[in-house]
Amino acid sequence: MCAQVLVADDDLRHAEGIRRYLVADGHQAVVVHDGRAALETARQIRPDLLVLDVMMPRMDGLQVCRTLRQESDVLVLMLTARSTEADLLLGLNLGADDYLRKPFSPRELMARIRTLLRRAARGAPPGLAERRQVAGIGVDPVGHHVTVNGVQIECTRGEFAILAALSEQPDRVFTRTQLLHHTRGIDRSSTERTIDVHVMNLRRKIEDDPRRPAHLLTVHGVGYKLAP
Known part of the structure; x- marks a missing residue:
């Protein structure tokens, strides 16, 4: 499955690493580095999946997720350095489809992405x-x-x-x-x-x-x- 994925992470090296793994897996990837850009780009290109870091300048990932959920059913995989259950539940309650704690392995990230895309494809109308x-x-x-x-x-x-x-x-x-x-x-x-x-x-x-x-x-x- 070739998907269009938007990566939003203010850590430039981290975002570029994710982009490379996505491209190697056959996907298209667009990278932005702040929450406002994530929201505007998601509205413009309508990606299949948004990989969204929680801690970003201009607008944090939770705000981005909350706003997008009022407008779109885009898949959202949230990334966070926070580790409490309350943080995880907050993201999921705002409409995130999955939540991955940092640090994580690239293999785990790609496995989560494949699972989300397969799940969405099975639920899609014919x-x-x-x-x-x-x-x-x-x-x-x-x-x-x-x-x-x-x-x-x-x-x-x-x-x-x-x-x-x-x-x-x-x-x-x-x-x-x-x-x-x-x-x-x-x-x-x-x-x-x-x-x-x-x-x-x-x-x-x-x-x-x-x-x-x-x-x-x-x-x-x-x-x-x-x-x-």
């Missing part, structure tokens, strides 16, 4: 087999066709793979690398530039004005999303 409708754009993964306002359009396999991924989670931002993951079985020579070309071609087919897209949007510095 959306891949369902027809989706996003702002007049219909995607049928079983019939492998796309409609725009009820009119069927022709898509290449690469274009369809990207649109199917985006339509499964409307308004979520996907990085180019994540979209590459969805097209790898179709064209193993694909590059991030290939994703840009597919998106450009899709806009010609689904947008009223491809130069001013209203649905298939670019999130600068991150990737693409399909706006509902």
Whole structure:
């Protein structure tokens, strides 16, 4: 499973170590170093999982978790140097999915992350087999066709793979690398530039004005999303 993980830790070396282990395990990782940045970045990129240190400047991890839980069901794994049961229960009561005390081994961290992602995947609805409708754009993964306002359009396999991924989670931002993951079985020579070309071609087919897209949007510095 390729997941997008946001790492929030004000210890730069520690955060970079976590990022490297995540990448080695096949995930995408974005790193920030304070609570305010964690909250803003989570809102922007909508990660699958947030690895969240409790003690951070500007806004601590508990505040970040409390705020995000009012807006999102993102998985949260909290990290803390505190060791009391009261601290652990506070984090879990605020909505954290798991809690890991420092110091911990990288193997333990990655095992916790895999467990959380597997648990979430088992509980996810079978959306891949369902027809989706996003702002007049219909995607049928079983019939492998796309409609725009009820009119069927022709898509290449690469274009369809990207649109199917985006339509499964409307308004979520996907990085180019994540979209590459969805097209790898179709064209193993694909590059991030290939994703840009597919998106450009899709806009010609689904947008009223491809130069001013209203649905298939670019999130600068991150990737693409399909706006509902």
